[in-house]
Amino acid sequence: MPSYLLALDASSSECSAALIRAEGEARECLARCEHTPRAHTQRLLPMVDEVLGEAGITPAALDAIAYGHGPGSFTGLRIAAGAAQGLAFGLDCPLVGVSTLEALALQAHRRFHFRHLVTALDARMSEVYVAAWHCQDDVPTLLDQEAVVAPARVALPGYETDWVGVGSGFTLWEQFDDVVRASMSQHLCDLEPRAEEMAWVGLRAFEAGTGQAPIDVQPVYLRNDVAWKKPA
Missing domain, CATH: 3.30.420.40 (ATPase, nucleotide binding domain)
Incomplete structure (x- = not known):
């Protein structure tokens, strides 16, 4: 059944x-x-x-x-x-x-096989909704608490890896911290x-x-x- x-x-x-x-x-x-x-x-x-x-x-x-x-x-x-x-x-x-944010991470993982993701949605008022994920076998695992912050205050989990940014929040790319931007190989703004x-x-x-x-x-x-x- x-x-x-x-x-x-x-x-x-x-x-x-x-x-x-x-x-x-x-x-x-x-x-x-x-x-x-x-x-x-x-x-x-x-x-x-x-x-x-x-x-x-x-x-x-x-x-x-x-x-x-x-x-x-x-x-x-x-x-x-x-x-x-x-x-x-x-x-x-x-x-x-x-x-x-989890659904967005899963979409990026399934479509492009990304494993280490930061999902960010434009929250208006110069802020983003943001979370970091490790994705494997179609399962996103949250690495830090979901939050709403200014892009400059977004910080990645404390280990180095090849991050990809996904979501409308990355239309504010220039406002993210230099360290965060340097840690991302690419960012995709058009996924929702x-x-x-x-x-x-x-x-x-x-x-x-x-x-x-x-x-x-x-x-x-x-x-x-x-x-x-x-x-x-």
């Missing part, structure tokens, strides 16, 4: 939905992704209908729902969280929140988080038993996190 996990994301200028069908060791993913900066509310649920229709199932067949819980656009995070929560309540199935990678991360979490009740949905904004303080 196959299991199905649906993933939703609206954290950036892209809107996306993905569906994974898992049966034993077999995995199949159907995905939709569009650049829709101001039309997430109009496109997200139709995308859900499209992937469900392509798979030939109804929402009742879903076993779990994953969503991009952030960081990212405050409005977009609420759109995805609200849609995921509403679906999960109606279907009585668990939710899995997935980091947009997608539901496709969130589905893979979410499936792994769901199969590990870490799904949440719909009432526990909470976007992760990071800007309320005081673990990394701005300079005085």
Whole structure:
């Protein structure tokens, strides 16, 4: 009997939905992704209908729902969280929140085989959402706490390696510290988080038993996190 996990994301200028069908060791993913900066509310649920229709199932067949819980656009995070929560309540199935920074790391790893990654998203107000990862066998491992900081305050974990920067935060490349820039062989600014990678991360979490009740949905904004303080 196959299991199905649906993933939703609206954290950036892209809107996306993905569906994974898992049966034993077999995995199949159907995905939709569009650049829709101001039309997430109009496109997200139709995308859900499209992937469900392509798979030939109804929402009742879903076993779990994953969503991009952030960081990212405050409005977009609420759109995805609200849609995921509403679906999960109606279907009585668990939710899995997935980091947009982790999904971005997995995308870069799967597409380009990068192993040591810094993912950064433009947080506006001259700051970036940032995290460092080691990726192996399609699994990103977080090396430091996700944070929101000024680019000049981004620091790499304390060992030397060949880092690659990924995400819209690197449009602020000239504002990063010289040591950080010298440690990166390249940086790619045009990749954005997608539901496709969130589905893979979410499936792994769901199969590990870490799904949440719909009432526990909470976007992760990071800007309320005081673990990394701005300079005085």
